[in-house]
Amino acid sequence: MTDISQFQSRRDWLLSNQPASRLQARLGRAYMIWLSFSANRLALVGLAVILGLLLVALFAPWLAPRSPFVGDLANARLLPPGTDGYLLGTDSQGRDILSRLIHGSRLTLMVVVLVAIIAAPLGLLVGAVAGYAGGWIDAVLMRITDIFLAFPKLVLAMAFVAALGPGIENAVLAIAITSWPPYARMARAEAMGVRNSDYIAAVRLMGASPARIVIRHIMPMCLSSLIVRVTLDMAGIILTAAGLGFLGLGAQPPLPEWGAMIASGRLYILDQWWVATMPGIAIVIVSLGFNLLGDGLRDALDPREAGK
Template sequence: MTTGFETAPVSRRDWLLSDRPTSRMQARLGRAYMIWLRFSANRLALAGLGLILALILVAIFADVLAPFDPVQGDLRNARLLPPGTGSYLLGTDDQGRDILSRLIHGSRLTLAVVGLVAVIAAPLGLLVGTVAGYAGGWVDAVLMRITDIFLAFPKLVLALAFVAALGPGIENAILAIAITSWPPYARMARAETLGVRHSDYIAAVRLMGASPFRIVLRHVMPMCLSSLIVRVTLDMAGIILTAAGLGFLGLGAQPPSPEWGAMIASGRRFILDQWWVATMPGIAILLVSLGFNLLGDGLRDALDPREAGR
């Protein structure tokens, strides 16, 4: 016997898309699900995500996927072999090393560079920007003038100066790129902070007795994270190109490390006859940079609150 008051079971999708969430967790999961729906509707963004996931998997399983040693080569029998010769799918370089194996192991260096630069530069820029925007006055003026000094120099030129002072090496290259990458994040965070510091939400938190440090850390910074994530993702391609430029000039990863920029530098002597030595790492840089750009564009559209109602 039924009473007539039973309700149909709510599907997981309806529960996530409910406009009246019953808990904070449901609201967060629903927002994340809506972001994923907008992101997955962009096929180019999915292609970029696929490229980046492929890069991560290749880097994780490099020891399994690489058919040859990336450092040791057969200088006597395998020097400058064209692609498709025997087991060398992408050919060999002037030291008889398999280019495919070097590209696979070089993906680890690429991920290390972009990951460490993002971990260092993004939080630093976020901290500087939010503090400057919320404090205002002379604090804002001093921090923004320092930011302007860094922005006045081209990123690669400034990175070259820092690496020249610190010395060549992948660790110093990462530090130099991170030092030159934080100013745009600071500018963006400051603009976001100026838009919310006088809002009723921040005023209510201030009236409850929260300190300026807590307001910036717990309430202002989280509101800048969406824009920061998008900006960092879009900047990954520039970070990769800067690292490759330092490697090309001999200031990044040192031989025999399989860094893609250094591989292009070693192959420029054979660019006319043995074109594959420099072309293959160039294609790898192109694909990874394209993947990050497509992913960043998709995240920008998915995280844009103006897209939520469309």
């Protein structure tokens, strides 16, 4: 009974309508977001998938039963799943597909994180500046954004990788360069909605510079929408990276990148279907997990949904 009463008191403290401090208000807001998020069962499934991806990537050297780079070409070439201890079979080089998938999760996670770190802040800054400044600055920045949006992401990424050279680092840079325009559009819309508000006018009257207003007051207001958009775009980033790997423009052999694994297995798709199917299933599961997580975050962070 004591534990239950303590939990109830803490819950009442978090959900108080009159918080006594900023910390209590922030913790209460975070708790309300979690309650809204956890009410969505599919969002919890997506969160479990992404947490599983993180754990697999973190403990890959210990989880992988065999080397992802060296196989038994003489005795274990193109073995079907379940043969001789190879749970997911082997590829044309006799390498364990399960081990390559486990280590490939590190590459997938690295691409997703690096693209988000590069593209999201860039798009947020460009959109916030354009929305707040308006005029010719807005026109120039948005026309540049329109140029990037006029081309399909994969085609534009292929052009950048062709210019920079194949490799996982150049693939990350190319995907980041092609991923920032939607964030800029979103941030611009948010900035235009608040730039004439009383709150921004009061900050301006206090002597804040335009740069301080953009960085300290407008950009933080866009973070909720940005987090949702980035999470929903993770699936597209994974598919673009896999597409570049499939075309030989991303990670180079013998790196166990999932798109490159599909490309190496396309020659055996009719008879040895598992070589290309297993990495394809991994891409589908992770992409679905990010989509479900993004949908749950969108519902939890949307203030219109929170009031229902």
